[in-house]
Amino acid sequence: MKKFLCALLLMVVLPVYASHIVGGEFELIHISGYTYQLNLIYYFDELNGLQANKTQDLIIHTKIFRSVDGALMDLVDIPFVSQSMVAYTQPACSNNYIRTSRQYYSTVITLSPDKYNDPGGYYVVWERCCRNYTITNIISEEPPVPGVSSPDASGQTFYLKFPPVVKNGQQFINSSPHLFPPLSDYACPGRPYYVNFAGVDDDNDSIAYSLTTPFDTQDHNTYPNFGPAPYPDVRWASPYSINNIIGGAPDLRISADGLLTCTPVNQGLFVFAVKAEEFRNGQKIGETRRDFQMLVVNGCQPDQPPKITGKKLTDAGFTYVDNMTVSYANTVADADRCIEVQVSDPDSNDPSQNFSEHVSIRVIAMNFKKTDLGNSVLPTVTSATLANGQTVVFRICFPKCPFINAPYQIGIIAMDDACSLPMTDTLRVVVNTQPPPNSNAYFVPPKITTAQLYEGGSGSWPFVAKDNDGDDLVLSVIPDGFVLQDVGMTYSLLNQTKGSANGNIGWNAQCKKYEFAKKTDFTIRVLVDDQDQCNIVHYDTAIFHLKVILPEIIPKLKIYNENRSLEFTNKDIEVSLGHIGFDILGTDTNVSAIDTLNLSLKSATGTITPRDYTFANAVGLHVVESKFSWDPTCDIFKDGSYDNQYKFQFIVTNNHCKTPTFDTASVRVRIKDVDSNDKTFLPANVITTYPDHCNDFFAIDDGYEGEPACEGSTTTRVLPNAPVDNCSNQFEHVKIYDRWGKLVFESNDRKFRWYAQNESAGVYYYLIKFTKKEYKSSLTVLH
Numbered sequence: 001m002k003k004f005l006c007a008l009l010l011m012v013v014l015p016v017y018a019s020h021i022v023g024g025e026f027e028l029i030h031i032s033g034y035t036y037q038l039n040l041i042y043y044f045d046e047l048n049g050l051q052a053n054k055t056q057d058l059i060i061h062t063k064i065f066r067s068v069d070g071a072l073m074d075l076v077d078i079p080f081v082s083q084s085m086v087a088y089t090q091p092a093c094s095n096n097y098i099r100t101s102r103q104y105y106s107t108v109i110t111l112s113p114d115k116y117n118d119p120g121g122y123y124v125v126w127e128r129c130c131r132n133y134t135i136t137n138i139i140s141e142e143p144p145v146p147g148v149s150s151p152d153a154s155g156q157t158f159y160l161k162f163p164p165v166v167k168n169g170q171q172f173i174n175s176s177p178h179l180f181p182p183l184s185d186y187a188c189p190g191r192p193y194y195v196n197f198a199g200v201d202d203d204n205d206s207i208a209y210s211l212t213t214p215f216d217t218q219d220h221n222t223y224p225n226f227g228p229a230p231y232p233d234v235r236w237a238s239p240y241s242i243n244n245i246i247g248g249a250p251d252l253r254i255s256a257d258g259l260l261t262c263t264p265v266n267q268g269l270f271v272f273a274v275k276a277e278e279f280r281n282g283q284k285i286g287e288t289r290r291d292f293q294m295l296v297v298n299g300c301q302p303d304q305p306p307k308i309t310g311k312k313l314t315d316a317g318f319t320y321v322d323n324m325t326v327s328y329a330n331t332v333a334d335a336d337r338c339i340e341v342q343v344s345d346p347d348s349n350d351p352s353q354n355f356s357e358h359v360s361i362r363v364i365a366m367n368f369k370k371t372d373l374g375n376s377v378l379p380t381v382t383s384a385t386l387a388n389g390q391t392v393v394f395r396i397c398f399p400k401c402p403f404i405n406a407p408y409q410i411g412i413i414a415m416d417d418a419c420s421l422p423m424t425d426t427l428r429v430v431v432n433t434q435p436p437p438n439s440n441a442y443f444v445p446p447k448i449t450t451a452q453l454y455e456g457g458s459g460s461w462p463f464v465a466k467d468n469d470g471d472d473l474v475l476s477v478i479p480d481g482f483v484l485q486d487v488g489m490t491y492s493l494l495n496q497t498k499g500s501a502n503g504n505i506g507w508n509a510q511c512k513k514y515e516f517a518k519k520t521d522f523t524i525r526v527l528v529d530d531q532d533q534c535n536i537v538h539y540d541t542a543i544f545h546l547k548v549i550l551p552e553i554i555p556k557l558k559i560y561n562e563n564r565s566l567e568f569t570n571k572d573i574e575v576s577l578g579h580i581g582f583d584i585l586g587t588d589t590n591v592s593a594i595d596t597l598n599l600s601l602k603s604a605t606g607t608i609t610p611r612d613y614t615f616a617n618a619v620g621l622h623v624v625e626s627k628f629s630w631d632p633t634c635d636i637f638k639d640g641s642y643d644n645q646y647k648f649q650f651i652v653t654n655n656h657c658k659t660p661t662f663d664t665a666s667v668r669v670r671i672k673d674v675d676s677n678d679k680t681f682l683p684a685n686v687i688t689t690y691p692d693h694c695n696d697f698f699a700i701d702d703g704y705e706g707e708p709a710c711e712g713s714t715t716t717r718v719l720p721n722a723p724v725d726n727c728s729n730q731f732e733h734v735k736i737y738d739r740w741g742k743l744v745f746e747s748n749d750r751k752f753r754w755y756a757q758n759e760s761a762g763v764y765y766y767l768i769k770f771t772k773k774e775y776k777s778s779l780t781v782l783h
Helices: 006-010 052-056 374-378
Strands: 022-033 035-045 060-065 072-085 102-111 122-129 155-162 194-197 206-210 259-262 268-280 281-296 307-312 323-328 339-344 356-365 383-387 392-397 409-414 424-433 448-454 458-465 471-477 489-497 498-509 521-530 540-549 556-561 571-576 580-587 595-608 618-619 623-630 641-656 661-672 686-688 731-737 743-747 760-771 772-783
Touching: 022 102, 022 122, 022 155, 035 122, 102 571, 206 281, 259 686, 307 409, 307 623, 339 356, 339 383, 339 409, 356 374, 356 392, 458 540, 458 641, 471 489, 471 498, 489 521, 498 540, 556 641, 556 661, 580 595, 580 641, 580 661, 595 623, 618 623
Parallel strands: 323 424, 448 540, 571 661, 686 772
Antiparallel strands: 022 035, 022 281, 035 102, 060 072, 060 122, 072 102, 122 155, 155 281, 194 259, 206 268, 268 281, 307 339, 339 392, 356 383, 356 409, 409 424, 458 498, 471 521, 489 498, 521 540, 556 580, 580 623, 595 618, 595 641, 641 661, 731 743, 731 760, 760 772
């Protein structure tokens, strides 16, 4: 095992009075319903931190804010749970120089959907001072007076942003990225440094990693009194910045998938922050910030990387360096489907290394994913100790079934035991393995089906799959952007045996289940694959393009007079006070038997709100009809005005499933008082009792229908044109006097008759009284 130079390292030990924060992050993990586990990971410097700081943090007091406006949502106390020590890649290399503990705090909280529903999301924060005082790349100085806040101290704001727990009325379940590894090893100047700094996501969301300037605290008290964002950045010490974090060549960088790399140049203690942004369906839903420190020390023992080379079994020597490609037919025996790699290390010839070097190999998947790849290709023994320039040979054998249905690439990595991270060399091998013979499963033509049906109809379309090897078939259905049952479709596998299967896609296109006006074209793919020896995915596809034809739904509404001789649809009509009647007719060209027309009066407005009219809503299939009737009286006129305006609007609706259509029609009615004038009013001035029945009574209104015609005449008698009764001028009474002023006749009936049989011949006088006028004149009676 390599040793580093203890004396040199002890020269850079941090001061005993240094603070303790190494870094950390939040985690928010969904448990069930709206219950979540909130964790805080807090890394503590065990060598330089004051142990009393731990007891002060047995409970941490966090705050949750709303992102859109910084409103405080909750105060959450998180108790201490456990402590564990950070493990190192090469434990013997630490020499008790780096000792970091992982302080774990956790509690269970409920995020109510009534409270945590803002689309902008929320964030949880906690602030703590102070970071170590000997950090090289930021200003983080020890307070001149212990226990007193210093503006040049630097703290850490722990920060996690999370989405609402409901979106669009539905529960939105999410766990933040978690299980992030710590930075456990120190780095050496001039030597490449690498570490996987990525976490995992329980929801399979995408995590994008990037370096960012660490947050400072809003004040520099031990426990800052913090509020909502924004949070200040730490102050970089010259010449460091977000683009020059450690002064490396190359400088510190992180890949999008979380691999942290650099080659330091100078010793020191460097703080950095990583932002892990969480994406779902292309939309950012959360963010976790992680702070950590990297220690770069001088005194690392010089070390040279191992060297790995490869050869095929038939080759004379190890000629492949860095890259190698091999191909195997499916007739090759298992023992021959192998390569050999040779590992050497110059340090095995170095007297300072005691002419000895320990090496090992491991393997990684490069263009596919497989975590246990080593169990499939590596030999039982994967390490050796080289002495005096020796080499070691390992045999790498490949399974008969390829890992993917294409040439796959693996990396065979040779490692030594350098401090603090192994030096490595990699041989990249492309393996093209021909799988065992197999006939792929297939669909019997037709493979593409195009069909349509009318809304409300149903249909079924078959598929048949075969496999000539008689393998078991695996079938699946993939609708293109919809759920089968939501639109009334079914996928049925009717019969399946080895090497054969058949089924169908069924569709009952009832629009009561789905609003087809939004989508009429549907594509369904049915996939078939066989369970061959290697389970290589090679599926065939049957495609169904199905379309629903929507009915022509165009309801129409017409308004007529009562006998349908005139159309009043959307017209203005003028009538005198009296009876008003309409016939309202709705029709529809739709042929669907499941739809009905509904006719109703949508609104009735006017100068004076109309009332006492009659109209009944009606329901019918394709045709619907109802009558409107109104007999307004004089009480519709107010304040001396006898001219009113009204509008009656009707609506006919075809309640077609989820997409009702309608038509409206209205009629505007102007109602005026009955015209009343006396321009041609001239009452009779003579009546007789002669038996010729001419002029034998005095009257001003109709009523002759029952009277005999004048002798020798066939025409109906013509009465004087008395003013018509209306709302402002009405007949009140008639009085007839003899020449001495005696009242001989009176009546309040407009249709009065005075025959004067019992009166003597002579001159009489009448008084006809209307609301607005009186008519007086003489009347001669002849016997």
